[in-house]
Amino acid sequence: MTNASDLASSYDLVVIGGGPAGLAAAALAARAGLSTVLFDENPGVGGQIYRAITFSPVKDRTILGEDYWAGADLAAEAAASGALIVTGATVWSLDPARLVGVSIAGQARLIRAGRVIIATGALERPVPVPGWTLPGVMSAGGAQTVLKAQGLVPSGRTVMAGGGPLLWLLAAQILRAGGKLDAILDTTPRSNWLRALAHLPDFLLSPYFSKGVKLLREVRAKVRVIRVDRLEAVGDDRLREVVFGTGDGERRLAADLLLLHQGVVPNVNLAIAAGIAHAWNERQLCFEPVLDGDFNSSVPGIAVAGDGAGIAGGTAAAERGRIAAIAAVRALRPAASVPDVQIMRRKLRREEMGRAFLDWLNRPAGPFRQPTGDTIVCRCEEVTARQVRDTADMGCEGPNQMKAFLRCGMGPCQGRLCGLTVTELIAAQRGTTPAEVGYYRLRPPVKPITLAELASLPIAEAERKAVER
């Protein structure tokens, strides 16, 4: 257990996030001789894909699958590399001068970094359907988290809804663990095939193809799959029913648990707050950092690796982490020996091959990204789609002005669960593009910290004198 007081005041490399990108980056950099620290806010390393890889109670390896257990090597490699790996460490600030604000068990420190690799990964795209704030409605990723880390399996009447590879993977894992699913409501429009088809040849050659086909077959054999274009969670103090339909038809299913998923998007909060330039990705419908081939961002000395650099999956994330780490080593210790970066670039290209097909095929339909009426958009401040649309009609041009009108994005989640929706709604209402509308301006602290944590920062004599009268 590392305490804040155990940390050095500076490191050659600070890696933020302990998923595949962060673990691979820290391992490579530390082995090449950089003093390296990795911070992760969770109780263990692994990120989302390899969550709880070092302590999962799910011992039957077939349940989570071999792709999950592959993460054990990454974690072991990082642990043996000489990098200091600190879990339970929340990074709440990163400035362009590479000063990293971190809190561990209520004690805060400011750490200087020669280089920084942001590896904060992805989060699930918001799924703003009516009733999505009801207890009993969870993200599919949330259900997967408690399966991996605590061995919890849905037990009541369970419905999954949405689309994307993770939805099907989780369905298979729940079934293998002995769970039962009442239905999967597939919201992916058939018309997506039109755009996807052009990328089919690449997909057929990619590692995703055979895995995907097997997964779909496994799930479809056991669960009824219903294609829907409407979805609603209905209840009073908790979820009671899932209402869905196609065209004019409407059906209802009594349910205790509804698991929602519409793919994943980069977790941009720390990178944007650090001043890194971002751009809209129209294929993946999200903002992502503007990066060079070594994953360097627009801020000197700060790279973004893994799914935070744009969604490409866990295996690609590790290669991206290694490429970013090699660049960090070359910048700080040009004489140090590093592996051949071309090997990683080749692996990365192969991993990224099937992506375009998957992205176009699973692109969430408009109504699931741009809600209407009383559907809540900002969960924290309970701002509805109608309010956002009406305010855009009144002349509000962007998400930052929208904060002043409605407080959307100003609650504790700092826009993580509403940012993309608000941007898309403003763009739709004003007849412009998300790229033009932009995203929330984000500032540190990117995670809430207490005044006591701030007060625990060590103060130098000169700093004290500067404010004393």
Place this chain on the structure above:
Amino acid sequence: MFKRLAEACAPVAITVDGKRVGCRAGDTVAAALIAAGIAHCRTAPVSGAPRAPYCLMGVCFECLVTVDGTGSRQGCLVPVRDGMTVETQVGRREAGR
């Protein structure tokens, strides 16, 4: 809503709103609430509607609870510890705790 696949991990006990809740080593506070079937962990500050853990990965802040007297902790990031005191939060009234 959820059942445990295995009871392999060591038992740990916390109190939630004064009631003893059995959980397992390796649980986070949010996972322990879910496993215990506790329907909601806070109410929303604007409408007072009940809310429960949603993302379980530290981004949605729906699982905010008071842990050992400190308010608005993210339950999904805090591991349980024997004797830990957890209190559910009531909307705006306790947001600043």
